[in-house]
Amino acid sequence: MLYGPFRTRQVLAQTDADVVIPEAVSLLRYKGPVAAYEKLNTVIGLGPAFFTKYLYFAAQALPESTGPSPLILDSVLAGVLRRHATRLGRAVGYEWSEAIAKRIWRDSGWTSHRYDVYLRWMHAANYQLAATLTGWPAAPDVLELALFSGAWNPA
Secondary structure, eight states: OOHHHHHHHHHHTSTTHHHHHHHHHHHHHHTOHHHHHHHHTTOTTOOHHHHHHHHHHHHHHSSOOSSSOOOOOOHHHHHHHHHHHHHHHHHTTOTTHHHHHHHHTOSSOOOHHHHHHHHHHHHHHHHHHHHHSTTOOSOHHHHHHHHHHTSOOOO
């Protein structure tokens, strides 16, 4: 038996998964990605990386939604942010920056608050890049891809 289909059946067998997952799309549309993420975070068997991917692609199918566009947050992106926060902290003399960065940008288990912080930072950083770099696109998912792929290093 394949891991994907087996796990999918386990998750969907939960009594509320068939309600929670579509309800998250409604929340995405009317209350934004953080509320939708919080709702999805109640589904046992799936993790934040799946939730954020689901929200990102669900938003592509919606005619409109509230709040910032959802972005994907997974262990790769968390690792980039962890290294960036550590470097910045050390650059200004905070020796404890690595311990804090490890706690804040751990590999999984992000709360809806952490997802909100991530979205706000990514959208603000992308706005800054688009305002200062000729040709930088106004789409925050391009920044996400650049960080994920290693094409851009925020250091």
